Amino acid sequence: MLIMGIEKNISKIVSEFSFFESWEEKYEYLIELGKSTPPLNKELKNDLNIVRGCQAQVWLICEIKNGKLFLQGDSDAIITRGLVGLLICIFNNCTIEEVARSNNFFLEKIGLSKHLSITRSNGINEMIKKIRLYCSNYE
Amino acid sequence: MLIMGIEKNISKIVSEFSFFESWEEKYEYLIELGKSTPPLNKELKNDLNIVRGCQAQVWLICEIKNGKLFLQGDSDAIITRGLVGLLICIFNNCTIEEVARSNNFFLEKIGLSKHLSITRSNGINEMIKKIRLYCSNYE
Amino acid sequence: MFNLNQIRLDFPILNSTRNNQPLVYFDNAATTQKPKIVIDTISDFYSNYNSNIQRGMYFLADRATTEFEKSRRVVRKFLNAQLKEEIIFTSGTTQSINMVAFGFLNTVSSAGDEVLIGEMEHHANIVPWQVICDKLKLKIVTIKCCENGKIDIWDLKNKMNSKVKLLAVQQTSNITGHENNIKEICNLAQKQNIKVFVDGAQSVSHKPINLQDLNCDFFSFSGHKCFGPTGVGVLYGKKELLLKMEPFMFGGNMIDLVSFSKSTWGKLPYKFEAGTVNIAGVIGLGAALKYILSLGLNNIQKQEDLLKEKMWEELGAAKNVVMGLTKKPDSPIFSFNIKSTHSYDVGSLLDEMNICVRTGHLCAQPAIKSLGVSGFVRASLCFYNTEEEVSVFISALKRIMKIVNNGN
Amino acid sequence: MFNLNQIRLDFPILNSTRNNQPLVYFDNAATTQKPKIVIDTISDFYSNYNSNIQRGMYFLADRATTEFEKSRRVVRKFLNAQLKEEIIFTSGTTQSINMVAFGFLNTVSSAGDEVLIGEMEHHANIVPWQVICDKLKLKIVTIKCCENGKIDIWDLKNKMNSKVKLLAVQQTSNITGHENNIKEICNLAQKQNIKVFVDGAQSVSHKPINLQDLNCDFFSFSGHKCFGPTGVGVLYGKKELLLKMEPFMFGGNMIDLVSFSKSTWGKLPYKFEAGTVNIAGVIGLGAALKYILSLGLNNIQKQEDLLKEKMWEELGAAKNVVMGLTKKPDSPIFSFNIKSTHSYDVGSLLDEMNICVRTGHLCAQPAIKSLGVSGFVRASLCFYNTEEEVSVFISALKRIMKIVNNGN
Numbered sequence A, B: 001m002l003i004m005g006i007e008k009n010i011s012k013i014v015s016e017f018s019f020f021e022s023w024e025e026k027y028e029y030l031i032e033l034g035k036s037t038p039p040l041n042k043e044l045k046n047d048l049n050i051v052r053g054c055q056a057q058v059w060l061i062c063e064i065k066n067g068k069l070f071l072q073g074d075s076d077a078i079i080t081r082g083l084v085g086l087l088i089c090i091f092n093n094c095t096i097e098e099v100a101r102s103n104n105f106f107l108e109k110i111g112l113s114k115h116l117s118i119t120r121s122n123g124i125n126e127m128i129k130k131i132r133l134y135c136s137n138y139e
Numbered sequence C, D: 001m002f003n004l005n006q007i008r009l010d011f012p013i014l015n016s017t018r019n020n021q022p023l024v025y026f027d028n029a030a031t032t033q034k035p036k037i038v039i040d041t042i043s044d045f046y047s048n049y050n051s052n053i054q055r056g057m058y059f060l061a062d063r064a065t066t067e068f069e070k071s072r073r074v075v076r077k078f079l080n081a082q083l084k085e086e087i088i089f090t091s092g093t094t095q096s097i098n099m100v101a102f103g104f105l106n107t108v109s110s111a112g113d114e115v116l117i118g119e120m121e122h123h124a125n126i127v128p129w130q131v132i133c134d135k136l137k138l139k140i141v142t143i144k145c146c147e148n149g150k151i152d153i154w155d156l157k158n159k160m161n162s163k164v165k166l167l168a169v170q171q172t173s174n175i176t177g178h179e180n181n182i183k184e185i186c187n188l189a190q191k192q193n194i195k196v197f198v199d200g201a202q203s204v205s206h207k208p209i210n211l212q213d214l215n216c217d218f219f220s221f222s223g224h225k226c227f228g229p230t231g232v233g234v235l236y237g238k239k240e241l242l243l244k245m246e247p248f249m250f251g252g253n254m255i256d257l258v259s260f261s262k263s264t265w266g267k268l269p270y271k272f273e274a275g276t277v278n279i280a281g282v283i284g285l286g287a288a289l290k291y292i293l294s295l296g297l298n299n300i301q302k303q304e305d306l307l308k309e310k311m312w313e314e315l316g317a318a319k320n321v322v323m324g325l326t327k328k329p330d331s332p333i334f335s336f337n338i339k340s341t342h343s344y345d346v347g348s349l350l351d352e353m354n355i356c357v358r359t360g361h362l363c364a365q366p367a368i369k370s371l372g373v374s375g376f377v378r379a380s381l382c383f384y385n386t387e388e389e390v391s392v393f394i395s396a397l398k399r400i401m402k403i404v405n406n407g408n
């Protein structure tokens, strides 16, 4: 089987997370990632791009160029912003087929599912759903 | 202290009940009492005389003659009819003061409270309430 | 294998005695007893992860929310509903019916329209419809029941017309134990665009329910009648109907946005779950349904059939017993009277022998009236009852006849 | 004597840990933890005398009914209401409010009339009034709150006039912990014949309530917020008003007579308790209130005052903490933000340290807006919390500030 872009991205992230010994370090990394994610322009933070079901506000923009996904996003909470950054690292530049067929296991692999799967309060599932839905509409 | 009519009646009933060794005997006595209680005329079984809160229908008529209570009553269930008979034995011919100041302890004394205090299904409390209320209105 | 002795050990109360007499609990149609797993699940929630749900960011809230939503999945599976969001948690059947009456009926009807109701329904499936029909100026038309206690299909067909917008009917009667053919009824109704509300309060504990097969529009039941906790129930509705339906209660959780100028409702199913719901109850209900599934509804039915046959035969053979109906029930629910004896007297004396039955109008005054009596003694059995208990019950009735007539 | 260590042993969950960190439960305004006596009371009901209530003739039903009605007496005493039948069991505060909104308001108002609501109310005390006012063509007028978070009495006086029929107001705010002077408010309102509905969801666990002294017309609270079970609550109403009020739900138990031509309602309080209510919940609530009374609300207040002082002082002294209000709360509820940090981030990181708080709009979007923020971190304490936990909490906040700003 061919190793796809998405799997490469995930294993890169997984290996980075594997260095962290405490939850603080993980969050510091996420926050770092959040701070380095380019912010969205104000006019893009609109109702069309909003992701529902998050306690913090999250905006996510998916675009397809040459059959590949390009993500942008932002949030008013820094951890959520970090999550957006994480999703960008994982999904950006992947083919729509890869994305549509991806699953959420990577969250478990990086030891974040436990911390981040808080039902309905945290939008990471909603974000991934939105991304996948977008791609499967193009398939 | 003077032994009042009501107390005499109660101790008579209590002593009768004390002979019974099983619940069957008690109920047989009650049923006997029910059968020997003169039935009410049909036209007296009206909404005015009905006692609410009983699963069986119960009618009760209170009258005062010379400051003394006279009770009549009926029910379509034979045990309830026995209870009406019991109340007649206890309250009939007693002064309104006695009745108004009486309490429900006699039920305990004859070992019936346990069997008959079933909340809201059994109207004995409602019956006694009605009797007492009637008398206290005359006091 | 269905090991009855083993199963009875699951229910703490079944092993109790009073005055040295074992408990014979034949009031299962009023409420069922609870297996230990349900009681323990509730204690576990309160002892180990009690918290409010859905808005908390912390571990306990996450766990409580997860278990709560797991129950929704269990209910969906139990009923074979299509979608999780079609399952709404309520406080019980009564609330479920009120929700549909006050939130849905007005979306499909206008003054002059009609609502059909079976004549044998429980008060809960009559009074809400009465009140809303009065408000909306709709007419209630009652459907006759056959001598077997089921909806008379001919009468139903006759009364279905374009004015009829909804039919409210029970699956199993709490008086006669007879079961309506819901699939056939829904089939007929759908042809005329009539929505069908099914009161499943008495069926869920006795037989498998397959909503996608029955194809009814709404279905409801109570937790406490299927081995679960009190204060919790379920309303199922087809998604497209729930989307149209207005909420019954307003408050926290069910909203999306609130301002003094305007508020908007949240998504399904939350739009119908205002305020803090019975979290422990919902989680306990999940445990109850899983328990039923673990026993197997087919096994349950087999055991209940045994009890039913024995009761039917022995009650029928007992002198002076007058059955409510002359046809054998579908579920082991038996309403009867002892000749010239009030149901109150029978109930009182049975209680002396630690036997629990219900007596009186059984929350269905019109049905009782239609059967021409003023009340019944009802013995309602379920899978944990035994054939021996049936024998004890029959002997008790004979003893009562003796006591009541002794004075004659 | 109030022995805190001993008392904490009454609450199984308080002695739990996660990742070797003890639980710090500061989300008591969302729901409180349950003492063992409440959990055991519920198990005891299900294990030993589970049955439906009020209609059964047998021993179990009698015992369940007796315990159920005992709870009503406990609630009456707890609130010092005048009459037992003024106490109605509901599924929670949210249902209680909906009942008054949909069953009572129309009996005292007509199109064009007004309803007053505090601007800091919980959604549950806003949305039902909005919906019914919209239906009845009444106007909602909001009452400003002072900078101490309480109803502005001047604004209230200004807005009271002969068109105003009802005022809906909370006793204690779930955001600021501030307490309105209900007695004064009722006094003012009564002079103008305005009925007062009091949302007591946040006050009952913190201070003695004396309804005959407060003299409000309606009062409600939830069991789960005062150490009792989920899915149960109370509505108190003055008898003469409850007699006028229409039932909110219809079904079994609440009726007197039912026929297809007409049905009539039962007596108070049963008229408002349709169907099988949360029997275990009601009995458990009785146990919870008895537990509170056994500790003594004065002792509870003393302990909470200690916690409040410490929190107020240390939170106030912490750099970068922005309090929701600049006045010390009446009950130990603290809403705040950490400068330039989203409440979501704070909540997530506190969870890592096994500290439970609520974050976000706290089910009171208009209130949050009126305070000029998009959300809060809310730490709500109660008597079983310790001063040590307050220290742990403050250190945790400082640690969070470091984590969040580290990358800067």
Ligand SMILES: Cc1ncc(COP(=O)(O)O)c(C=O)c1O
Pocket (backbone or CB within 6 Å): C029, C030, C092, C093, C094, C095, C122, C124, C125, C170, C172, C173, C174, C199, C201, C202, C222, C363, D252, D275, D276, D277
């Ligand atoms: C057929 C039927 N419908 C509705 C109900 C009402 O259920 P609940 O009291 O749990 O709301 C019952 C139970 O008494 C019933 O037997």
Ligand SMILES: Cc1ncc(COP(=O)(O)O)c(C=O)c1O
Pocket (backbone or CB within 6 Å): C252, C275, C276, C277, D029, D030, D092, D093, D094, D095, D122, D124, D125, D170, D172, D173, D174, D199, D201, D202, D222, D363
């Ligand atoms: C002030 C206030 N009112 C009403 C409610 C609603 O209570 P429940 O969700 O128990 O119905 C709450 C609880 O969130 C509250 O804090």
